[in-house]
Amino acid sequence: MSETTRQGASDRDQEDEAVRRAQEERLRKVWAAPKGWRYWSAVNNTEVGVWYTALSFAFMLFAGVLALIMRAQLAVPENNLVTPDFYNQAFTLHGTAMMFLFAVPIFEAVAIILLPQLLGARDLPFPRLSAFGFWCFLIGGVFVCGSIFFGAAPTGGWFMYPPLTTEERFTPGYGADIWLLGLSFIEVASIAAAIELIVGTLKCRPPGMRLNLMPLYAWYVLVVAGMILFAFPPLIAGDILFELERLFDWPFFDPTRGGDPVLWQHLFWIFGHPEVYIVFLPAIALLAMIIPTFAQRPILGYSWIVLAAVGTGFISFGLWVHHMYTTGLPAISLGFFSAASEAVAIPTGVQIFVFLATLMTGRVIYSVPMLFVSGFLAIFVIGGLTGVMVAIAPFDWQAHDTYFVVAHLHYVLIGGMLFPVVAGVFYYWPMISGRKLSDRLGRLAFWLMFVGFNVAFFPMHFSGLAGMPRRVWTYPEALGLELPNLVSTIGAFVFAAGILTIVYDVLRPRGSEPYAKRNPWNAGTLEWLAEMPGENWGVRSVPVITSRYPIWQQPNFIDDVDKGRFYLPDAEEMKRETIVSSVLDGEPEQCLRVPGPSFMPMISAFLTGAVFILATFHYWYATIAFMALATVSIMIWLWRGTAIIPEKPEKDVGRGLKLPLYTSGPISVGWWAMFITMTGDVTAFIGLIFGYYYFFTIHEDFPPPSGAGPGVVWPMVSLGLFLAAWGAAWLALERNRARRIGAARVLMGAGAGAALSAAAVLLWGPFATGLDPASHVYPATVWVLAIWTAAHGAVGALMLLYCLARSLAGRFTSDHDIDIANVTLYWHFMAGTALVTVATLALFPLAA
Amino acid sequence: MRLFGLYGRTQDTLWTLIAAPAIWGVHFLFSYFYAAYRCAPNADIFASIGGTRIVVGIATVAALVLIGLVFRRAWVEWQAKGGTVRHDRDTAEDREHFLEFSTVLLAALSFVAVAFDVMPVLLIGDCR
Numbered sequence A: 001m002s003e004t005t006r007q008g009a010s011d012r013d014q015e016d017e018a019v020r021r022a023q024e025e026r027l028r029k030v031w032a033a034p035k036g037w038r039y040w041s042a043v044n045n046t047e048v049g050v051w052y053t054a055l056s057f058a059f060m061l062f063a064g065v066l067a068l069i070m071r072a073q074l075a076v077p078e079n080n081l082v083t084p085d086f087y088n089q090a091f092t093l094h095g096t097a098m099m100f101l102f103a104v105p106i107f108e109a110v111a112i113i114l115l116p117q118l119l120g121a122r123d124l125p126f127p128r129l130s131a132f133g134f135w136c137f138l139i140g141g142v143f144v145c146g147s148i149f150f151g152a153a154p155t156g157g158w159f160m161y162p163p164l165t166t167e168e169r170f171t172p173g174y175g176a177d178i179w180l181l182g183l184s185f186i187e188v189a190s191i192a193a194a195i196e197l198i199v200g201t202l203k204c205r206p207p208g209m210r211l212n213l214m215p216l217y218a219w220y221v222l223v224v225a226g227m228i229l230f231a232f233p234p235l236i237a238g239d240i241l242f243e244l245e246r247l248f249d250w251p252f253f254d255p256t257r258g259g260d261p262v263l264w265q266h267l268f269w270i271f272g273h274p275e276v277y278i279v280f281l282p283a284i285a286l287l288a289m290i291i292p293t294f295a296q297r298p299i300l301g302y303s304w305i306v307l308a309a310v311g312t313g314f315i316s317f318g319l320w321v322h323h324m325y326t327t328g329l330p331a332i333s334l335g336f337f338s339a340a341s342e343a344v345a346i347p348t349g350v351q352i353f354v355f356l357a358t359l360m361t362g363r364v365i366y367s368v369p370m371l372f373v374s375g376f377l378a379i380f381v382i383g384g385l386t387g388v389m390v391a392i393a394p395f396d397w398q399a400h401d402t403y404f405v406v407a408h409l410h411y412v413l414i415g416g417m418l419f420p421v422v423a424g425v426f427y428y429w430p431m432i433s434g435r436k437l438s439d440r441l442g443r444l445a446f447w448l449m450f451v452g453f454n455v456a457f458f459p460m461h462f463s464g465l466a467g468m469p470r471r472v473w474t475y476p477e478a479l480g481l482e483l484p485n486l487v488s489t490i491g492a493f494v495f496a497a498g499i500l501t502i503v504y505d506v507l508r509p510r511g512s513e514p515y516a517k518r519n520p521w522n523a524g525t526l527e528w529l530a531e532m533p534g535e536n537w538g539v540r541s542v543p544v545i546t547s548r549y550p551i552w553q554q555p556n557f558i559d560d561v562d563k564g565r566f567y568l569p570d571a572e573e574m575k576r577e578t579i580v581s582s583v584l585d586g587e588p589e590q591c592l593r594v595p596g597p598s599f600m601p602m603i604s605a606f607l608t609g610a611v612f613i614l615a616t617f618h619y620w621y622a623t624i625a626f627m628a629l630a631t632v633s634i635m636i637w638l639w640r641g642t643a644i645i646p647e648k649p650e651k652d653v654g655r656g657l658k659l660p661l662y663t664s665g666p667i668s669v670g671w672w673a674m675f676i677t678m679t680g681d682v683t684a685f686i687g688l689i690f691g692y693y694y695f696f697t698i699h700e701d702f703p704p705p706s707g708a709g710p711g712v713v714w715p716m717v718s719l720g721l722f723l724a725a726w727g728a729a730w731l732a733l734e735r736n737r738a739r740r741i742g743a744a745r746v747l748m749g750a751g752a753g754a755a756l757s758a759a760a761v762l763l764w765g766p767f768a769t770g771l772d773p774a775s776h777v778y779p780a781t782v783w784v785l786a787i788w789t790a791a792h793g794a795v796g797a798l799m800l801l802y803c804l805a806r807s808l809a810g811r812f813t814s815d816h817d818i819d820i821a822n823v824t825l826y827w828h829f830m831a832g833t834a835l836v837t838v839a840t841l842a843l844f845p846l847a848a
Numbered sequence B: 001m002r003l004f005g006l007y008g009r010t011q012d013t014l015w016t017l018i019a020a021p022a023i024w025g026v027h028f029l030f031s032y033f034y035a036a037y038r039c040a041p042n043a044d045i046f047a048s049i050g051g052t053r054i055v056v057g058i059a060t061v062a063a064l065v066l067i068g069l070v071f072r073r074a075w076v077e078w079q080a081k082g083g084t085v086r087h088d089r090d091t092a093e094d095r096e097h098f099l100e101f102s103t104v105l106l107a108a109l110s111f112v113a114v115a116f117d118v119m120p121v122l123l124i125g126d127c128r
Helices: A017-031 A036-041 A045-074 A084-118 A127-150 A175-203 A216-248 A261-295 A302-318 A331-343 A345-361 A368-391 A393-399 A403-433 A439-465 A482-507 A557-562 A600-616 A620-641 A669-698 A713-737 A741-768 A777-808 A818-847 B019-039 B050-080 B092-117 B119-123
Strands: A577-581 A588-593 A650-654 A657-660
Touching: A045 A084, A045 A127, A045 A482, A084 A127, A084 A175, A084 A216, A084 A261, A084 A403, A127 A175, A127 A600, A175 A216, A175 A600, A175 A669, A216 A261, A216 A302, A216 A669, A216 A777, A261 A302, A261 A345, A261 A368, A261 A403, A261 A669, A302 A331, A302 A345, A302 B019, A302 B092, A331 A345, A331 A368, A331 A393, A331 B019, A331 B092, A331 B119, A345 A368, A345 B092, A368 A393, A368 A403, A368 A439, A393 A439, A403 A439, A403 A482, A439 A482, A588 A650, A600 A620, A620 A777, A669 A777, A669 A818, A713 A741, A713 A777, A713 A818, A741 A777, A741 A818, A777 A818, B019 B050, B019 B092, B050 B092, B050 B119, B092 B119
Parallel strands: none
Antiparallel strands: A577 A588, A588 A657, A650 A657
């Protein structure tokens, strides 16, 4: 050990250039991306974020090509450029890829790049989780998109309504399975990203960055990631029901056996409508960073933006039925949703006015990003206005499933999402590559896109009102739709030329072009500390924040950061480190060691992906084998890479501050991640419970009055065992802390045994009473709830056994108890799940 | 209870910030589910839903009162220290005022949203 590593960071003379150079050497080495083929084991946000972004754009271009094929087919009436079947595949994949493989992932991707920079953090707390999410996204995306090359892509439209998609006679083949399983897999990746981003925003802010000083982008990330957590799980619940119907003929959506296709529409749109805002808000978030820079002033009305973000986040969950106005729901139901659909215009509008006010009170610098911002304003406002029109049920009955809706949704999404994202690409490109994109090409691209977009989509309002339904392969000559369609096609190709201009600008070789100057736009926020070209370590030292725009408002800020006068200027132990702070005031709480490069996330993702892909084609034995392999790989990843006991309890991070290297419970990032994961998990469970009570509402005989259910005794026994396992987990945590390690180990083992028995007994109930899930929706619903809860019990048992093994291996002790602290938290949720399941399955039929 | 300003001062957090919109959410879902439940399975669409409208009305009054209390609590605490709208200093007070003021804004939005969302029960009397 050299002299420098024995000293704390506080004792070092940061004014000595030699000291700084040695620190930089160490930081560079610690944060360096792996070389050669090992490059793909990188997990740092600077690599994963860029891969993620590039891949999202690649899927966008792919989906864009599909759109051009569709427009070519529709250019003239009675065309047969492509077959109807291919056309169906094209529009299904276009919508699917744009929403699931571009619009949502691009948010996660950009946030993975930007968030650590904006928070002055070296990395997000779970870099390997980000990498896992990326590989899941790659596998799932290629699987879903690749299917079209085999003519096997889904054909049911991006919202996959049954019975069109559940019956072989309408949609033969594997298409719907590919959609369901491929996307379920990607949804898991999205939730993983949401967990990473929420914990990152709440716990990885730099010292002093209180909630009122947080960059607005981080507020939006927090809101959107929270929305993902409540929006995606209902779709996962829907996917489970859907796949059980397709694979095993459990009749959730089949009315002849008590099912109801409208249930799918509910579950899909409970996801699908917030999804629109999940897509829109992060794009707006980019504008909240760009606009102050080009107005050269702080944002006006910071609290109002927070109001808008949080308010939209909530109200957007009250809109889902406006996609279902034509399903015959009672007018009173439609009325509630119609009102909420209009109310959401308030917070949405507030953001626009805040932006306009900021621009009007600043000295605006006109630039390419600002061009795209103005394009956003013009296009999005039109989309918002037609949105208020279709929010009104009687108007929607006329416009539903016509090209009017196609026009509306493209105005909203391209105006509200693509234009801001492109503005963001131009704005943030120097941060990624060290160079600005071309101004000239940017202006050309803008005008091609802006004009092309309006030429393509504005006429669709008219073709829609003239009666052109969406998703038609062709149309007869006599309808008078030739002209608007031809114009739309021409516009689409002009628009595509604009996109290609940007692609060219991004990819063209730069040769010896000089790097941009640091902070090229003269911005005020932390991400512009980045050097040109950037360093992998993120920030040279983790700054103390006392303002919203530190580069503008804190004197000598960049120099202080660069000279390492703030925290963590060094990597003495050659470990990747960042600071964990408190939620409200950003008070430093821990020096977190984040894991470095590893192939485990990639291996786990491939093995997990194999499970979904093999299940699609009904290779059951292989599916089960890979499920076991995936579980083992995740265990290895966790065993080797998490909750590592540090070599010393605390570390001097500079400026006289010592921080612990290991924390557990609510201070630690792992506890938060578990809490957030389980919140999402419970939301999916509520989706399934919603299914049960939905059927109860629409059927007189659900549950059947004859008492033909899972019985009372076995479910109650199971509940008792679940509660025993919960108690054992809780007590194990407490005994372990009290240094009664022997007792704690016995409790962990006993808890695992109780959990496995509970799971088995819960399944025994419906088995013993002979409930046949394919016969009617009631037994199917009982089985799905029992299986969900039993599977969670088995996972809970595995967790307890994992803790037991860690304890025996000395990897968790009385003072280092992250493992059992997090597992106990899991068991709190598990106990709630078991309680609700048993109350629903066994007790509710007695009361109903 | 502190959240509704019934006693003591409240330390504002992210949870107090989202209290008002969460009340909006509970009220919205309750109104929708309850009306849907009363109308299901849509066999007799002309039956009057007077009782349902009253129940939703009571729930609405309850939600508005709760949101009103959240608003009043945040407003009073925000005003107590001058009620400024700039909260960009590095102090715990500014953080607190920022959260209080944002709570005021969100409570106002939630109040309007609740009142607006239930207007259909004023007009619609059956399950058509």
